[in-house]
Amino acid sequence: MFVEPRFNNPSTTHTGWIEVVCGSMFSGKTEELIRRVTRALIAKQRVLIFKPSIDVRYDDKDVVSHNKNAVTSVPVNNAKEIYDHVSECDVVAIDEAQFFDNDLVEVCTELANNGLRVIVCGLDMDFMGQPFEPMPQLMSVAEFVTKLHAVCMKCGEPAQFSYRFDASGEQVVLGESDVYEARCRKCYCEGMKTQKEVK
Numbered sequence: 055m056f057v058e059p060r061f062n063n064p065s066t067t068h069t070g071w072i073e074v075v076c077g078s079m080f081s082g083k084t085e086e087l088i089r090r091v092t093r094a095l096i097a098k099q100r101v102l103i104f105k106p107s108i109d110v111r112y113d114d115k116d117v118v119s120h121n122k123n124a125v126t127s128v129p130v131n132n133a134k135e136i137y138d139h140v141s142e143c144d145v146v147a148i149d150e151a152q153f154f155d156n157d158l159v160e161v162c163t164e165l166a167n168n169g170l171r172v173i174v175c176g177l178d179m180d181f182m183g184q185p186f187e188p189m190p191q192l193m194s195v196a197e198f199v200t201k202l203h204a205v206c207m208k209c210g211e212p213a214q215f216s217y218r219f220d221a222s223g224e225q226v227v228l229g230e231s232d233v234y235e236a237r238c239r240k241c242y243c244e245g246m247k248t249q250k251e252v253k
Contacts (some may be wrong), residue, residue: 070166074193076118076178077202079216080236084149087175087201088125091147094171099144104136106153133158140165151176152186159191181218181234183242204236208245215242 075086078171087103094101105128128139133154140146146165151158151174162172178193180186193199206213213236220233237245 068169070169070171071198072162072166072172072174072192072196073195073198073200074189075173075175075200075202076193078177078204078214078236079234080177080207081202081204081213082177083177083202086200087147087149087173090173091125091145094145099171100142101145101147102139102143103147104130104139105149107131108153116161124133133161136161136165140170143170145171145173147173147175149175151192152180152187154190156188158188159195162192164197167206177216178253179215181216183215183246206241207237208237208241211238211240213238213241215239217242217245 059156073090075083075090077083091101093102103125105127127149130136134157136148146162148154148158148162153176157173162174165172174192174196176189177186178189178191201214203213204213207235215237217235217237218233219235
């Protein structure tokens with residue numbers, strides 16, 4: 055998908071690219087985003103971090119990991135609001151990408167086409183084990199994809215699923231360990247089967 059840049063960043067002369075960091079709940083995605091952002095800041099690059107305004111679990115503004123590490127961010131209501139802030143920037147980092155609309159793919163592509171490094175972090179699957187848009191599309195257009203794994207909270211094996219105790223059909227339910235567990239495939243399937251039987 056070719057997206058022509060709509061703005062000009064004359065100070066950016068290098069090639070842009072997209073990095074996607076994905077995985078289940080509690081896999082360290084936000085921690086990895088903060089690590090990459092910190093390295094960019096040490097290199098004296100101009101960095102802006104964005105998060106969806108609906109994510110207020112730890113803080114209204116800051117991006118906060120489960121380990122309570124934090125970086126200041128700009129909360130936005132939709133993907134295209136990001137354009138309003140990136141005229142003088144080298145690196146754009148976006149947390150909880152699965153909570154954005156599908157315009158995020160176009161926005162990230164355009165930013166990269168304009169020479170920016172774009173770091174995107176989010177869940178690759180929802181609680182039903184289905185691809186969580188727009189993450190699959192972002193992964194397909196990214197130069198680099200890192201898939202992180204948590205530890206299964208039932209058996210200790212590598213976990214790639216986000217099991218949710220709440221059996222409601224809503225795709226987006228904000229919560230932490232009170233609502234979600236990281237689980238391996240076997241323990242996830244067992245939990246989903248039990249939920250189905252209870253219904």
